[in-house]
Amino acid sequence: MNRRESLKALGLTAVSTGILLEACKPGQETKEAAVKKESTAQPGRQDFEVERDKALKEAKFFNEHEMATIAVLADIIIPKDEKSGSATDAKVPDFIEFIVKDMPKHQTPMRGGLKWLDIQSYNRFQHPFVKTQAAQQLSLIDEIAYPKKAKPEMMQGVAFFNLMRDLTASGFFTSEIGVKDIGYAGNQPNRWEGVPQDVLKQYGMEDVKI
Amino acid sequence: MNEFQIKKSTIEYDAIIVGSGAGGGMAAYVLAHAGQKVLMLEAGAHFDPRTDALQLKWPWESPRRGASTTRPFGDFDAAYGGWELEGEPYTQKNNSEFAWFRSRMLGGRTNHWGRISLRMGPDDFQCKDGLTDSWPFTYEELKPFYDKVDRLIGVYGTAEGIENEPDGIFLPPPKPRLHELFIKKGAQKAGVTVIPGRGSVLTEALPGNNARGACFFCGQCGRSCKVYADFSSSSCLVIPAIETGNLTVITNAMVREVLTDKSGLATGVSYVNTKDLQEYEVKGKIVILGASACESARLLLNSRSAAHPDGIANSSGIVGKYLHDSTGASLSGFLPQLMDRKRYNEDGVGSVHIYSPWWLDNKKLDFPRGYHIEYGGGLHMPGYGIGSSIQNVNGLVPGKDGKMKEAGGYGASLKDDYRRFFGTNVGMAGRGTAIARESNYCEIDPSVVDKYGIPVLRFNYKWAPDEVKQAKHMQETFKEIMHNMGAIITSDLPGAETSYGLEAPGKIIHEVGTVRMGNDPKKSALNKWCQAHDCQNLFVVDAGPFVQQGDKNATWTILALSMRTAEYILAQKKKVNLS
Numbered sequence: 001m002n003r004r005e006s007l008k009a010l011g012l013t014a015v016s017t018g019i020l021l022e023a024c025k026p027g028q029e030t031k032e033a034a035v036k037k038e039s040t041a042q043p044g045r046q047d048f049e050v051e052r053d054k055a056l057k058e059a060k061f062f063n064e065h066e067m068a069t070i071a072v073l074a075d076i077i078i079p080k081d082e083k084s085g086s087a088t089d090a091k092v093p094d095f096i097e098f099i100v101k102d103m104p105k106h107q108t109p110m111r112g113g114l115k116w117l118d119i120q121s122y123n124r125f126q127h128p129f130v131k132t133q134a135a136q137q138l139s140l141i142d143e144i145a146y147p148k149k150a151k152p153e154m155m156q157g158v159a160f161f162n163l164m165r166d167l168t169a170s171g172f173f174t175s176e177i178g179v180k181d182i183g184y185a186g187n188q189p190n191r192w193e194g195v196p197q198d199v200l201k202q203y204g205m206e207d208v209k210i
Numbered sequence: 211m212n213e214f215q216i217k218k219s220t221i222e223y224d225a226i227i228v229g230s231g232a233g234g235g236m237a238a239y240v241l242a243h244a245g246q247k248v249l250m251l252e253a254g255a256h257f258d259p260r261t262d263a264l265q266l267k268w269p270w271e272s273p274r275r276g277a278s279t280t281r282p283f284g285d286f287d288a289a290y291g292g293w294e295l296e297g298e299p300y301t302q303k304n305n306s307e308f309a310w311f312r313s314r315m316l317g318g319r320t321n322h323w324g325r326i327s328l329r330m331g332p333d334d335f336q337c338k339d340g341l342t343d344s345w346p347f348t349y350e351e352l353k354p355f356y357d358k359v360d361r362l363i364g365v366y367g368t369a370e371g372i373e374n375e376p377d378g379i380f381l382p383p384p385k386p387r388l389h390e391l392f393i394k395k396g397a398q399k400a401g402v403t404v405i406p407g408r409g410s411v412l413t414e415a416l417p418g419n420n421a422r423g424a425c426f427f428c429g430q431c432g433r434s435c436k437v438y439a440d441f442s443s444s445s446c447l448v449i450p451a452i453e454t455g456n457l458t459v460i461t462n463a464m465v466r467e468v469l470t471d472k473s474g475l476a477t478g479v480s481y482v483n484t485k486d487l488q489e490y491e492v493k494g495k496i497v498i499l500g501a502s503a504c505e506s507a508r509l510l511l512n513s514r515s516a517a518h519p520d521g522i523a524n525s526s527g528i529v530g531k532y533l534h535d536s537t538g539a540s541l542s543g544f545l546p547q548l549m550d551r552k553r554y555n556e557d558g559v560g561s562v563h564i565y566s567p568w569w570l571d572n573k574k575l576d577f578p579r580g581y582h583i584e585y586g587g588g589l590h591m592p593g594y595g596i597g598s599s600i601q602n603v604n605g606l607v608p609g610k611d612g613k614m615k616e617a618g619g620y621g622a623s624l625k626d627d628y629r630r631f632f633g634t635n636v637g638m639a640g641r642g643t644a645i646a647r648e649s650n651y652c653e654i655d656p657s658v659v660d661k662y663g664i665p666v667l668r669f670n671y672k673w674a675p676d677e678v679k680q681a682k683h684m685q686e687t688f689k690e691i692m693h694n695m696g697a698i699i700t701s702d703l704p705g706a707e708t709s710y711g712l713e714a715p716g717k718i719i720h721e722v723g724t725v726r727m728g729n730d731p732k733k734s735a736l737n738k739w740c741q742a743h744d745c746q747n748l749f750v751v752d753a754g755p756f757v758q759q760g761d762k763n764a765t766w767t768i769l770a771l772s773m774r775t776a777e778y779i780l781a782q783k784k785k786v787n788l789s
Contacts, residue, residue, distance in 0.1 A: 002415045006423020006437035044262035046255070046290050049280050053273060077620045095275070099594075102274050146618045147601050162601060165620070169597035169628055174269035174276070179592055182632050183553035187266060187591055189426035192558045194385030199552055205391040210406055210564055 003191070056101045062111075068130050069114050070096055070164075076141055077168040084181035087172050095171035106163065113160025120157065216480070216489040223249040223458075225779070226479055226494030228465045228509065231318030232765050233751035233772040234500025235443030235451075236359075240776035242456040249492060250448070251463040251481055253501075254290055254314025257321060259434035259445045263288060266428060266436075269593050277594035282311075284593065288321035288434040288442075289313045293716070297661030300652075301668040308533075308652075308669035309716035310504055316461060317444025318502070319719065320765065321434045325409040325441060325561035326584065327365045327766045329356050331374030334760030341578055342646055342758040346729045346738035349376065355770035363441050363769070364416040366559075367408035374760075375567040381413045383563070384427070387556045389587040389636050390564045392545060396695035402583070402687060403569040409561025410441035410766075421450060429590075431560025440560065441765075463490070464662055467513040468497055468748065474517030476748045482662045495789050496747045496779060499725075500772065503753040504533070504652050507724035508667050510735070510750075511654045523735045523742035523750075529725055530653050532646040533671060534759060536720040537581065538713040539681040541688035542637035543699040545587075546607045549630045556589050568761055577679035581642030581761045583687070589633035597628045604631070606698055636697055640684035643761045644677055646723050650715070671715045681712035720764050725754030740775040747788060751775050 042050050062070065074087035074096070087093075100106045117140070121129040125136050132140075144150060144157035145165075172178040200206045224246040227234045234250060241248050259265075264286040269275045272285040279285070282292040291313040300310050313319045332349040353376070360379040367380040383406035386394070394404045411431060415424045422445070423437030431440045438445040451457040462484045469478045469491065478493035499506040507530045511521040521529060568580035604627045605617025615623070655668035685704060692699050704711035715721075728734025731743035740755045742748040751772035753764045782788040 001420055001423045001437070003424040003426055006426060006439060044264045044288075046280075048296075052280065057273070078625050079621055081622045081625060095273075098273050099275075099277070102277070102279050141620060145620050146616045148605065148617050162599070162618075165600070165618075165624075166595075166598040169600065170275060170594050173592045173596045173628060174594065176268070176270055179269065182592060182596075182629055184589060184592055184632075185553050185555040186557035186589070187268065187428060188555070189428065190555055190557075192384055192427040192556070195388045195391065195556075196552075196554060199388060199554070200391075202552075203388065203391075203547070205388070205395075208391045208394055210386045210390070210394050210404055 056098060059101055060097075061101050061107065062097055065128070065130070066111065066114050067093055067097065069117070069128075072130050072137065073164050074168045074171070076137065077165050078172045085177050087168050090172045090175035090177040092168055092171035092175070095175075096167050099167060099170075106167070109160060109163055113157070113163065116156055116160060214489075216491055218491045219493060221493065222478075223247050223492070223494040225249070225496040225498055226251065226492060227498045227500060228479060229253075229318065229499065229501035229505070229752065230316050230448050230459065231313075231443050231500060231502065231752065232320050232768045233753070234498070235317065235320070235447030236769050236772035237498050237500060237749075237751045237776045238451045238457050239447040240773055241779065242451040242454045244780050246456060246780075248451070248457045249494060250457060250459045251465055251479065251492075252316050252459060252461045253464040253484065254316065254318075254461065256461045257288075257290065257315040257317055257434075257444055258449060259288070259321065259438065259442055260436050263434040263436045265430050265433045269591065275594040283322060283432060286430070286433050288432065289319065290315040298666075299658065299660060300666050301655045301658055303668050303670040304672070306669050306671045307714040308671045309714050310667070310669070310721070311716065311719045312502070312505070315444075316448060316459070317442045320441065320443040322432050323719075323765060324584075324763070325411055325431050325559075326565070326763045327408050327410040327441070327561075328582075328762035329376045329378060330760040330762045330767050331376050333374045334758070334762065337758065339572065339578060343728065343733075345757045346727055346734075352767075352770055352774065355774045356766065358773060359766060359769045363410055363446055364412045364419075364422075365408060365410045365766075366406075366413045368406045370405050370567075372567055378408070380408070381416075383407055384413055384559045386563050387558060387588050388551070389545060389548065390585060392695045393564065393585050393636065393638075393691065396691045396693075396697075397566060399694040400687065400690040401569070402566050402691060404564055404566050407562035407565050409559060411559045411561050412439045413559065422446065425559055427558055429557030429560045464664070465501070465509060466662070466664055468499075468509065468522050470513070470515050470517055470522065470745070472517065474515070474522075474745055476522070476745055484662070487662075496749065498749045498751055498775075498779075499754070500751045503722050503724045503756070504667055506750050506752055506754045507652055508654070508665075510725065512665055518744065523725070523744050523748060525744050526732050526735060528733065529735050531648050531651040532723040532726050532757075533650050533652055533669075533721060534644045534646045534723050535715045536718040536759065536761065536763075537642040537644050537673075537677050537680055538639060538718040539684045539704070539711040540637060540639035540701075541685060541692065541699060541703075541711075542586075542635065542701045543692050543697040544603065544631065544634040545636055545695060545697050546634070547696060548634040549607065550610070551589075551633050553589065553633075557591075575683070577676045577683065578645060579643040579680075579761065581640040581680060581684060583684075584639050584641065585637065586639070587636035597631070600624070600627060600631070603698070603700060636692075636695070638688045638691065640681070640688075641718060641720070641761060641763070642677070642680050642684070643759065644715075645674065646726075646758045647674070652724060673709065673712060673715065678709045678712055681710040685710045720753075720759065722753035722756035722759050722764055725750045726757050727755040728757065739778040740771060741778075749775055749779065
């Protein structure tokens with residue numbers, strides 16, 4: 001089977017993202033399975049995984065106040081700019097709600113970190129973090145966003161903000177908005193012919209042979 | 211049904227094969243195509259990459275964005291299993307930390323493996339340093355089978371003429387990516403050889419094979435391939451064998467023991483259905499184990515009878531001993547000169563585009579044998595963990611304005627940093643020869659059973675100074691290559707306190723050697739055809755028979771050995787030495 005025939009077998013006759021998305025949906029395969037399948041809830045997923053995901057999605061970890069704080073923090077970390085939308089545009093808070101249930105090790109650092117932030121905010125501005133002015137929020141974030149220059153008494157906040165920054169980046173750059181923003185150009189049928197000539201030239205790699 | 215009952219089948223198959231991975235799959239393929247009526251038992255679920263591969267899914271299609279919460283290599287990876295399985299424990303002795311990876315699915319671990327397909331060389335079979343036992347045959351004797359495997363399954367690579375890294379019958383290799391050119395330059399300066407990779411991916415259509423498609427370069431072999439363009443035992447061996455009409459596969463069948471008659475010959479196996487927990491016995495003229503090195507050893511040791519009091523094929527007491535996994539150590543960093551790089555699709559194939567075969571003279575080392583290096587990096591599909599710990603790197607390099615910035619941060623400038631660093635990562639990992647030692651073994655734990663009531667394995671494994679020194683050498687080499695490339699190292703530099711980052715045994719998933727072959731029945735379990743010395747109608751076709759692994763990934767040798775054993779079985783049947 002050549003490449004054209006393999007793409008046909010996949011249900012892909014054109015190289016386009018829209019068509020690819022269609023092809024990934026179950027039930028769109030153009031070829032019958034070679035042998036009889038047993039019934040599984042979803043192709044390629046083990047039953048325990050499907051059940052676990054369902055249970056996680058039904059459970060709720062963060063309360064409304066915590067979710068609101070996460071949303072504000074996520075947009076401070078990844079705001080809208082001229083190239084793409086913000087963390088909340090990419091539904092990062094929903095991702096964070098899911099991932100702490102999926103990875104319970106994040107639960108206490110996140111819940112405790114949010115509480116730590118509110119206490120800091122209350123002591124300075126007499127309001128929890130989300131109820132303070134944007135400038136006040138940033139003045140507090142400035143003290144925990146730069147690990148090397150943060151004061152020793154702010155180190156718990158630094159650890160929390162490092163985690164919050166990591167989860168926000170994971171949530172954003174794995175969303176449809178984020179993948180487009182970062183410019184990942186793959187995940188589609190193609191023919192790999194090596195590094196483009198202009199790129200070889202840019203890095204002086206024209207003569208490197210393997 | 212309350213009454214305990216064992217369902218006994220009246221059909222007698224020509225052969226029963228336990229396990230559907232590389233070894234079991236190849237034996238089934240050869241025997242079924244020769245007209246033998248074969249029954250295959252697989253402990254896990256049915257899996258056909260055509261319908262079950264999670265290929266071409268986007269990160270947002272996984273609620274955990276591809277994270278490895280339930281699958282060790284990520285949510286889209288093909289393996290149903292991991293180092294820990296619910297209800298199927300194993301135990302450790304003397305503070306061992308052996309990690310045992312099992313995939314419970316048709317095709318086993320071949321559905322997700324790295325497809326790195328290396329032949330072992332003449333010195334790997336017949337050792338020159340006298341340190342380990344030699345195999346009961348030479349490279350030249352196995353070479354015709356490696357050749358046939360190359361033609362049947364397909365492997366890319368280049369003829370290099372390196373004596374202990376034998377060339378095969380190759381499809382064209384994928385071209386190198388940008389970071390791989392940097393690696394080549396850096397490695398060359400360090401005196402390290404870099405050649406095109408060798409992988410079982412169809413970079414072009416496989417001559418004479420219409421059932422499998424050619425690679426379309428999504429780089430996702432780990433998810434298994436819907437068009438069968440890479441080697442999985444499920445897609446390339448078992449499913450085609452089923453199509454002959456001669457192979458019956460029973461999935462969710464966990465084999466308990468090999469059954470024997472009074473004379474000690476194998477008559478079949480007993481198994482438990484993992485879904486309804488019913489017990490079964492099936493009959494075969496020949497029993498072939500391809501359950502994986504450790505699982506086959508466990509099965510042999512659990513098959514005790516009057517004729518085989520210490521377990522079948524174990525009159526030598528050797529079964530379980532000489533367990534060895536490849537050594538592994540790694541280092542990662544990033545290439546600052548690749549910041550703000552141009553975007554294009556460089557997914558390529560899901561196996562290695564380049565690698566470094568062992569390049570030094572063993573006589574000049576303070577450890578016995580070498581390793582190869584695999585490399586990573588590039589513009590990968592974003593997944594969980596992307597951009598993590600950016601505060602450790604974004605203060606190390608000047609910003610777009612040429613000024614250094616404070617590490618960490620937030621906002622538009624941070625958002626731009628994530629973009630700037632995308633595709634700059636580079637990593638290297640060594641995979642080395644570990645010496646097969648009698649003192650490293652698995653055995654039956656005297657007091658623990660799994661959820662099916664089957665006694666479990668207990669591991670005793672300790673790395674020797676030889677392996678630690680080898681890992682130290684790897685780290686020094688990696689550092690030098692990184693330095694030559696102008697890379698900034700981001701991993702902690704592991705020292706003596708962590709054995710130089712040497713991974714726990716089992717982590718590289720190349721475990722072999724537990725049912726070793728040899729000419730002396732007192733010192734080996736199998737003869738040179740992988741046939742049990744103690745039971746002539748019992749064979750082992752996984753990595754159990756390996757005497758001593760080289761620094762080569764095990765799969766291609768498992769395939770060649772299994773094909774050779776299956777052909778031997780057919781020849782013996784013709785001579786009526788086997789019924």
